[in-house]
Amino acid sequence: MKNFSRKGANAQRKTQLLQSRFASSFAPLRLCARNILFVAIVLIASGVFIAPVLSSSPFYDLVILNGRVIDPESRTDAIRNLGISNGVIKTISTGKLSGRTVIDARDLVVSPGFIDLHQHGQDEENYRFKAMDGVTTALELEVGTGDVDAWYAQREQKSLINYGVSAGHLAARMAAMHEPITFLPTGDAARRPATDAEIEVMKQRLEDGLERGAVAVGFGIQYTPNASRWEILEMFRVAARYGASCHVHMRHAGGKEPGSSIQALEEVISAAAITGAPLHVVHIHSTGGPATPKLLQMIGEAKSRKLDVTTECYPYIAGMTDIKSAIFDEGWQEVFNIDYKDLQWAATGERLTKETFEKYRKTGGMVAVFSMTEEIVAAAIKSPLTMIASDGILERGKGHPRTAGTYSRVLGIYVRDKGTLTLMDALTRMTLMPALRLERRVPAMKNKGRIRVGADADLTIFDPRSITDKSTFQEPAQYSEGIRFVVVNGAMIVKEGRLESNVYPGRAVRAPFRPKTN
Ligand SMILES: [Zn+2]
Numbered sequence: 001m002k003n004f005s006r007k008g009a010n011a012q013r014k015t016q017l018l019q020s021r022f023a024s025s026f027a028p029l030r031l032c033a034r035n036i037l038f039v040a041i042v043l044i045a046s047g048v049f050i051a052p053v054l055s056s057s058p059f060y061d062l063v064i065l066n067g068r069v070i071d072p073e074s075r076t077d078a079i080r081n082l083g084i085s086n087g088v089i090k091t092i093s094t095g096k097l098s099g100r101t102v103i104d105a106r107d108l109v110v111s112p113g114f115i116d117l118h119q120h121g122q123d124e125e126n127y128r129f130k131a132m133d134g135v136t137t138a139l140e141l142e143v144g145t146g147d148v149d150a151w152y153a154q155r156e157q158k159s160l161i162n163y164g165v166s167a168g169h170l171a172a173r174m175a176a177m178h179e180p181i182t183f184l185p186t187g188d189a190a191r192r193p194a195t196d197a198e199i200e201v202m203k204q205r206l207e208d209g210l211e212r213g214a215v216a217v218g219f220g221i222q223y224t225p226n227a228s229r230w231e232i233l234e235m236f237r238v239a240a241r242y243g244a245s246c247h248v249h250m251r252h253a254g255g256k257e258p259g260s261s262i263q264a265l266e267e268v269i270s271a272a273a274i275t276g277a278p279l280h281v282v283h284i285h286s287t288g289g290p291a292t293p294k295l296l297q298m299i300g301e302a303k304s305r306k307l308d309v310t311t312e313c314y315p316y317i318a319g320m321t322d323i324k325s326a327i328f329d330e331g332w333q334e335v336f337n338i339d340y341k342d343l344q345w346a347a348t349g350e351r352l353t354k355e356t357f358e359k360y361r362k363t364g365g366m367v368a369v370f371s372m373t374e375e376i377v378a379a380a381i382k383s384p385l386t387m388i389a390s391d392g393i394l395e396r397g398k399g400h401p402r403t404a405g406t407y408s409r410v411l412g413i414y415v416r417d418k419g420t421l422t423l424m425d426a427l428t429r430m431t432l433m434p435a436l437r438l439e440r441r442v443p444a445m446k447n448k449g450r451i452r453v454g455a456d457a458d459l460t461i462f463d464p465r466s467i468t469d470k471s472t473f474q475e476p477a478q479y480s481e482g483i484r485f486v487v488v489n490g491a492m493i494v495k496e497g498r499l500e501s502n503v504y505p506g507r508a509v510r511a512p513f514r515p516k517t518n
Contacts, residue, residue: 060099061085061490067105067461071112071451072428082110084457087490087505092453101492103485105461111427112449113458113486114388114407115434117141117247117312118282120183121393121403127160127506128499129394129404132479133469134430134460136488137162137448137509139438141247142282142391144168144218146181148209149516152508159506161488162458164442166218166247167209169202169235173224176201183322184223186364190326193226202231203238210242213513215442216280217244221251221264222287225326233271240277243441244511245308247280253327253371254335255291265295269302269309278308280437283391285372285380286319289336292376296383303385310437312389313380315409317372318473319391320346320400323357324364336371344368346398349474366393368400368473381414382421387433397477405469408480412468423464441511448509461485 060083069080069092083091083099091097113136119126122140130138144166145151151165174181174189176198184190194202206217217239221227239246250264257263265281272279281287281299288295295311302309321327323343333339343352346366350356360367380386388410392403407430414420435449447456460483467482486494491505 057098058083058085058090060090060097062101062103062457062487062492063097063099064103064105064110064459064461064485064487065097067103067108067110069110069451070424070427072424072432073450073452075424076451077424080110082451082459084487084490087457089451089453089455089457092451103461103492105485107463108461108484109423109464110451111460111462112431112451112455113137113460113488114430115139115449116390116392116406117280117387117434117437118314118389118391119393119403120391121395121399122155122163122165124158124160125396126392126394126403127163129471129477129479130390130392131160131486131488131493131499132483133404133407134462134480134483134486135161135390135407136458136460136486137164139164139166139215139509140218141166141216141245141280142218142249143170143183143220144214144216144247145209146171146175146205148212148214152213152510155506156508158504160493160504161506162448162509163506164215164509166216166244167206167214168218169206169227169232170218170220170223172202172205172209172235173198173227175205184220184325186322186324190224191226193228194231199231199234203234206235206238207242210238210244210511211513213510214244215438215509215511217246217277219246219248221267222249222253222327223325225251225329229267232267233274236271236275236277240275242511243278245278245280245310245437245441246272247282249282250287252335253287254289254337256334259335261288261291261295262298265298269298269307272302272307272309278437278440279310281309281311282389283313283319284311284386285313285376286369286391288376288380289371290373290376293379296380296385299385310387310433311385312387313377314388314390314402314406315377315381315414316400316402316406317374317377318344318368318370318400319372320366320368320402322364323360323367328361336369338369338371342370344370344473346400346476366395366399378414378418378420381410384425387429387437388426389434394477399476401469401471401473401476401478404471404476404478405480408462408467408482409469411462411464412482416464416467438509442509443512444509457487457490459485459487461487
């Protein structure tokens with residue numbers, strides 16, 4: 001099977017040649033209407049099809065032929081051809097299409113590109129792994145940033161895939177407490193309650209970020225355990241004024257009371273109810289552990305009462321975070337119901353002991369936390385409430401396998417091998433649901449996550465029989481297999497399973513903002 005060919009382009013050139021020959025042979029007759037009518041009658045009478053002579057069919061930048069097009073919005077699951085020009089889907093048809101570049105997608109699924117609402121790694125290294133896992137839009141919404149303009153400026157014209165960021169409460173807190181802004185706080189901002197004046201500074205920082213087009217507001221409450229409930233409410237109030245969703249890593253994990261994940265979910269659902277801010281709970285299963293089904297039930301109930309609450313998960317039994325963070329303060333074993341042996345040091349792959357834990361706790365670094373079971377992961381993935389989001393970050397090839405493998409792993413293991421959910425359901429959680437989550441604040445998201453005429457040509461084309469994640473906790477920097485073509489804003493970034501080089505079609509996903517006057 002040839003997946004990529006210029007055959008279509010050649011055929012089109014021949015058609016055009018033929019048309020111009022026809023046109024020139026009729027040149028002497030072109031003057032009067034009677035003659036045209038005469039020619040038409042003669043041609044029709046002699047069985048010659050007249051349409052190609054008088055009008056040429058459109059010629060697209062890119063056509064994708066014979067693919068199994070799956071669009072969760074229209075629930076389409078059928079063999080279709082797509083015509084793409086200027087980065088936009090122009091036609092979806094069963095008829096013949098021609099274009100400058102042709103992808104033969106026979107036996108492949110053509111899906112809207114995957115939208116990852118939770119991707120921390122936002123550089124070239126990470127984007128390559130995301131692209132090879134089918135992700136066309138990767139957003140850093142949990143931790144976010146303290147400087148929205150600078151964040152977008154760093155990626156402009158240099159990005160393989162689409163990118164976007166939230167205004168982060170963590171960054172606002174570090175700034176308010178005059179700490180250098182790092183990924184996660186480890187000093188005062190991680191540990192002490194804020195004064196009223198500091199809360200005012202945080203509100204102002206979030207407002208500034210939202211004014212500059214931040215997509216959402218991000219929270220890592222477990223990393224700031226002494227942030228008061230009032231402080232969190234004040235941040236939700238700011239988000240509500242801007243119609244921005246709050247992407248929250250909740251205050252507590254596990255099931256032990258007081259301080260359970262159930263209590264933590266009560267906090268943020270009430271914050272959403274009190275303020276009107278939309279709520280998105282990140283990695284429900286790694287926070288909830290065995291309580292995950294109860295948390296999902298609570299979210300379903302809140303939704304049935306018309307609260308705007310959504311959630312997400314990734315398909316792994318371990319999370320990962322900085323060993324220096326407040327998550328590993330006194331009592332973590334009881335919270336997660338795990339011990340040192342359940343922690344794996346990302347840099348070396350070694351499991352920890354009391355001694356190595358204490359050593360690394362001083363230096364800091366990423367550690368995998370094996371706190372979940374396959375049943376918990378399956379319960380989260382199966383729930384119709386859950387989107388797929390990776391929580392990924394790789395640094396020089398080290399990190400969690402979810403960065404590179406999340407989407408292929410869901411499609412390979414949970415759809416094909418285990419049948420936990422259907423292909424349509426899986427793709428809905430990877431495309432349409434994340435787009436819907438953001439489109440109130442970012443109207444441009446109405447043109448993502450769909451295969452529709454007028455939608456952005458962000459597309460992922462994969463082989464459902466062979467799609468597989470290859471990244472592991474030992475070797476996280478492994479490209480997934482089975483993603484055959486990836487298109488971002490009409491440009492091919494993965495071709496026949498390989499990354500294209502020197503292409504940067506990724507664009508900013510950003511809420512509308514006023515251009516700076518100075
Ligand atoms: Zn988190």
